[in-house]
Amino acid sequence: MLINKQKLTNTLSKVQEIKEAYRLKFIGSDATKRSVNNLLELCRTYLAKNIDWYVHSDSALNHLVQSFVIVKDDRYEICTLSDLNNCWKRFVLCKELFHIILDCEEDWNSSLEDHLINFHGGITELECPVPPSAQAELLAEIAAMEFLFPYAERAAILQHGNLEYSAIAERYKIPRYFAERYLTKAYIENLREFHV
Template sequence: MMINETKARSVFKKVQQVHQEYRAYVIGGVPVLLSVEDLYRVVSQMYGLTINKTQVIFDGEFVRGLVERYPERVEVRVRSSQAVVWKRFTAVKELCHVIIDEKEDWSTDGVETIRDLLVEYFMTDGEEAAKVSQSEMLAEIAAIELLYPFEYRDGDLKKLAAQHTTIAKIADQHGIPGVMVGRALEEHYHANVASMLWTELDEAA
């Protein structure tokens, strides 16, 4: 499965802009554990939107959250029956749709999106992902980049190799699920995607 390269570059650029605004907003330096509430305030100011986040009760094996769009506000719904780290990650991932999605990426059919994602995640033939699936995957990537910034990862990889830390400890430091730390540190993604795109952005600055 392939993610559109141009779209990925745009996503990383938007994440960089949010990083910069967040760092300017936070007084006293940026903590390792990102504040989801501060992030919501920053994005609300950047995009001129009222963004409301609520926990809701709903059943669903695959649905952790959703976003509802209105002309001047956004409603983010996070499933209440999940671990705190998943609530944090879900809240940021849904917020990332506000940051990265263009109108053609918006989906009004959640069931079809989920069915499509289940197929897309298991594709191995290199076909470019459908737009809605691509939007979901890019929102997940953007959430990882916001909650577990790239600047920490080389050091963490060295500590892991020396057995001075674990995935669980890293996940606890950043308040995210261990599986997302694993995805961020996966060799192909870290070396060939994140590293390449962050280097390009740094050189262009």
């Protein structure tokens, strides 16, 4: 997927701002297991965003999309599907919060079908241009991972070669899928220039 480098730079800069605000507001919190509930509170207070969070009765096990945000006038509604384990629930809520933090009207797409067709899914596919809404999905995912499992810690783990994915996923309370994906050499190398 072809990602606009300036958007990625802006995204990571915003994540750093949020991480600093989080650190100041929640002094003494465990840095490796950042609370997504605290992030929700931070978005509601520090960013003064009106955010409601609902759990839909449909099972996430039956859908490709596990969560989404609806923008309504002066408020946001986050909907996560049911049957997500703790790690997945944390991740999808965090990703949707970063959609709100990074909110840009040009990235909106109200057509789920168009959105899914255009989302090719990864930073390892750098030559495939896609519409802004699909880029926004990947940028929100990158932002969520930077918040939950920062690049510096990923690079250190990869350098030491200690790739016990289940233990890493448990330590950071993230889905193992994302521990594996974001610890690949391709992801580390493609994101390196944005973290020096």
